[in-house]
Amino acid sequence: MLQLFLIAFRNLGTHRRRTLLLGGAIASVTALLVILMGLSTGMKESMLRSATTLSTGHVNVAGFYKVTAGQAAPVVTGYPAILEQIRKDVPELDFAVQRGRGWLKLVSETSSMQVGVGGIDIQSEPGLRQVLQLRAGTLDGLAEPDTVLLFEKQAKKLNVQVGESVTLAAQTLRGASNTVDARVVAIAADMGMLSDFGIFVPADTLRSLYQFKSDTAGALLLYLKDIQHVPAVQARLRQTLTAAGHTVMDHDPRAFFMKFETVNREAWTGQRLDITNWEDEISFITWTLTALNSLTGVLIFVLMVIIGVGIMNTLWIAIRERTREIGTLRAIGMQRTRVLLMFVFEAMLLGTLGTLAGASAGLVLCLAVNAMAVHVPEVVAVFIMSETLNLAVHPSSILGAMAFITACTTAISLIPSFLAARLKPVTAMHHIG
Amino acid sequence: MNPTASQASIVSITNVTKDYTLGKVVVPALRGVDLEVHAGEFISIAGPSGSGKTTLLNLIGCVDTATGGVVRVAGQDTKQLTERQLTNLRLNTIGFIFQSFNLVQVLSVFQNVEFPLLLQRKLDKAQRRERVMQLLEQVGLASHAKHRPNELSGGQRQRVAVARALVTRPQLVLADEPTANLDSVTGQNIIDLMKELNQKEGTTFIFSTHDAKVMSHANAVVRLADGKFLDRISAAEASRVMAAGGH
Known part of the structure; x- marks a missing residue:
């Protein structure tokens, strides 16, 4: 040979x-x-x-709440109890954070734009600190109420600097218009498509804008020790949360904001949970x-x-x-x-x-x-x-x-x-x- | 070594025919040839071009199959053997020396001679080395073991081919016009070498040639004409016939 x-x-x-x-x-x-x-x-x-820093965890427990059949909001009510159960059911969990979710108009003195918003508790977001590259300001500023983090392109369009104010305008679940003036505390480097239409504010600021209770979150973002466990964790949570009396939506592998039309067409009211993974949330x-x-x-x-x-x-x-x-x-x-x-x-x-x-x-x-x-x-x-x-x-x-x-x-x-x-x-x- | 009647035949050919088809024309190359070659013989096959010498050697060497008749080599009917068995028969029983030497150009002299032993997979590395070097000594090329064929003269290449043919210690060596591409002195040396190995090792040699001088070394000359067996005569008789202008 x-x-x-x-x-x-x-x-x-x-x-x-x-x-x-x-x-x-x-x-x-x-x-x-x-x-x-x-x-x-x-x-x-x-x-x-x-994606797993800006808009999604490895696995997400999110959902919709409907006061009337055609009026869905991306919220999870009573999230502390759900989070506690998740910690028990998911030993693969590294850490979990709760995020508020919303869609609002961002207005400066010279310009305005529509953006998605994430309500965060900066003290419990280690991932953000690792991934966001700040061009100006500090992330710790988000610990104060009525503050906002923008991305470079947004700040440029709105023509604002750190220390200046912008107005956040949104409609509450009951249809009323509400606004909050927020101070720009940080400007981060752009991160592609996901940062183009997303900003971060403190979770309490978002709650007050939408007039939500303090036990309301937009989504629970779960970060696992090993990303390979995503399918197993997703399947297990579907079972355990259903067994605990929650109504869990059928799996729909799309980002949450693409589901509004479908959810609003359905006749139910109240709370339903939606369990997705990171790939679903950035499928677009x-x-x-x-x-x-x-x-x-x-x-x-x-x-x-x-x-x-x-x-x-x-x-x-x-x-x-x-x-x-x-x-x-x-x-x-x-x-x-x-x-x-x-x-x-x-x-x-x-x-x-x-x-x-x-x-x-x-x-x-x-x-x-x-x-x-x-x-x-x-x-x-x-x-x-x-x-x-x-x-x-x-x-x-x-x-x-x-x-x-x-x-x-x-x-x-x-x-x-x-x-x-x-x-x-x-x-x-x-x-x- | 001279053959005796008691020695077993290594090649037995009975009523063998071989036809080649060229388009719609069937060309008979051999027409009912019979031949018996005994172990240890040194036989020359003679005849003019197109008489069937090479075809006969190809059939004996199991590289071609007869159209009709029986070819037995080392007691085995070649028609009954599978392709794999025929290849094994060639590897273990027959050695080939070609007119154009047919050495593997990218291998050294040593590697060319060693190649059949590697195919056999019977000897370990040290044994192979000993066997190859012994043969290269015999053919006078031990000092050229590392040379490539293109660094050798025609005579030296044919010596390598002889060593390669003998390295597996075959019972039978077939040589098709082994001296045709060599000058007369070198050709004479090659024939002397083959004769010496025939006498020392008892290996049977069958070679085809046109050359009367080469033929004169044979124990017997088998003459072919137009694909037919003419006769089997002694080398001395063959020389006389050649001198008289016949083939």
Whole structure:
């Protein structure tokens, strides 16, 4: 077997130009795959990081309260009791926070805009401190009532600075208009689409704006020790909360604000809980990831077809050139399977060397891009949820890309290799050419 | 080593025919050939071009199959064997020496000679090394073990081919025009080497040739013409016939 590898290796070395050309093509595709996978994984990680900080936990216990059939509010009433039960039922829980949820008009002296609002207790939000990059002000300011955190783009549009005031205007559950003047205590760096239409205020400020009781929350955001446990926790909570007498809505994998139309059409009134996960809450933007993955798939497929034709062609040429050698080896006692292996090894070796070079180049490029913190245009930042290009490189995905392309090149070589192995020794030995 | 009547036949060919189909035309290459070769013989197959020498060697070497008749090699009817069994028969019983040497260009002299032993998987590394080096000594190429075939002369390459053919200690070695691509002195050396190995090791050699000088070393010359067995004569008789202008 070692000898077959040696023959394969030396044959690649003998036909250096051909090997370099095809190996270079394989390396290019591998590098491209590593970069695109890095971009896709980077986006996913950015999404997970920003989404699970700004708008969702790993698992959310939220819901709607309806005074009348057509008037739903995104609230959970009596949340302390529910939170207590969750702590008992979910040993996988790392920490939980309660957030207020709402939709309001933000008015400054020069401009106004509609935004979603999160009511937070800044002292119990360790995640926010880690993820938000402040451009001005301090997060601790949110501990004071009637304060607000804006994102850079919003502050620019409203033309406000830290210390200045904006007016928060919203409709209460009973249809009355209410306003609160809030002081800007912090301005954070933009975090893509999720930060475009979200602001943070203290939970009590939100409650007073909507005239909610103190045991009312918008959602309970649960952060698990291991994100892999999300499906199990979600299923368990559905059972235990139902058993505790709560009415739990059927699972609908959409963000809460996309459910209003459906919920308002339903005839029930009172409180219903809705248990979702982080992917449900950002499903409206994960299409970008799906689109990128699909594009990567199509691109790699097309390139693999081109490489496949190249490999087949190269092996055909190699087999034509070495037909007499095949005949000789068959004559001196080499079995057909070994002839097949000899050519398969050649393709596999070419694939391995090509992907190794490509993966190394892709890795270096990814690390260089990350180190340079390349800023992306605003329109791109919205989709990748980051101001800078983040190419996530994981050894497993690089090895996976290498294995995938090597397996493809090896599989493609099977056809010509099989035909080489089927050659009759006498025909091959007397081949002229 | 001279054959005796009591020695078992290593090759037995009975009424063998071989036809090639070229489009719609069937070309008979062998027409009812009978041949018996005993272990230890040093036999030459002679005849003009197109007489069927190579076809006969291909059938004996189990690299081709007869259209009709029976070919028995080392007691086995080749028609009854599967492809895998035929390959094993070639590996363990037959050695090949080709007119164009047919060495693997990317392997060294040592690796070329060692290759059949690796296919056999019977000897360990040390035993293989000993066997190969012993043969390279015999053919006078021990000092060239690390060279690649393209670094050798034609005669040296054919010596490597001889060593490769003998490395598995086959009962039978087939050589198709082994001296055709060599100058007369080198060709003579190769034949001397084959003869020496035949006498020392008792290996049976069957080789095809046009060359009367080469033929003169054989124990017997089997003459073919137009795909038919003409006769089996001694080397001296063959030389006389050749001198008289016949094949």
